[in-house]
Amino acid sequence: MAEKSDKSPQDRGTTTISDTVVAKTAGIAAREVSGVHALGGAASQMIGAVRKRVGGGTDVTQGVSVEVGQTQAAVEMSIEVDYGEQIHKVAQHVRQRVVQRVETMTGLEVVEVDITVTDVYVEGEDSQQSQQSQQSQQGQQSQEQGRSLR
Numbered sequence: 001m002a003e004k005s006d007k008s009p010q011d012r013g014t015t016t017i018s019d020t021v022v023a024k025t026a027g028i029a030a031r032e033v034s035g036v037h038a039l040g041g042a043a044s045q046m047i048g049a050v051r052k053r054v055g056g057g058t059d060v061t062q063g064v065s066v067e068v069g070q071t072q073a074a075v076e077m078s079i080e081v082d083y084g085e086q087i088h089k090v091a092q093h094v095r096q097r098v099v100q101r102v103e104t105m106t107g108l109e110v111v112e113v114d115i116t117v118t119d120v121y122v123e124g125e126d127s128q129q130s131q132q133s134q135q136s137q138q139g140q141q142s143q144e145q146g147r148s149l150r
Contacts, residue, residue: 017106019068023061026075026113029101031060033093035085037121039063041078073108080119091115 030036040063063078075098081090095113102110 017068017108019066020061022066022068022073022075022102022106022108023064025102025105026066026077026098027060027062027064029097030064030077030079030094033090033097035082035090036079036094037082038080039077040080041118068108071109072111073102073106074111075102075113076116077113078116078118080121081117083120083122087117087120091117 027039030039065076067074077094077098079091079094081087094115098113099110102108
């Protein structure tokens with residue numbers, strides 16, 4: 001018959017929480033805050049849009065980077081805030097939500113959440129920019145076709 005161990009359950013192994021888990025948790029938490037339009041800068045948002053179009057889904061870690069130790073985590077993120085929102089208050093709410101979610105879900109102490117506000121989202125701006133981009137691409141294609149015909 002096996003003897004019972006005197007060790008407590010905490011002393012019977014280790015748990016390692018990966019950077020990806022913390023980054024996903026932080027990204028989802030930030031998106032829960034009212035006034036956050038998107039995470040990441042323009043380049044990472046374009047990559048995310050391409051990924052979404054080809055069926056890759058949304059990358060919840062977009063715009064989020066983390067450092068994870070044995071008992072602590074640090075988070076850096078970039079956000080785009082909706083126009084009309086108080087940017088400093090949105091950032092404060094994001095910071096509070098990220099700390100609360102990461103600490104509750106992982107048991108890690110969040111020592112810092114650094115936030116960079118990369119842009120302000122103005123409704124209708126995306127459609128205007130995409131129309132201008134499409135018109136520019138069509139113009140370039142017409143010029144290229146004209147050149148090849150000559």
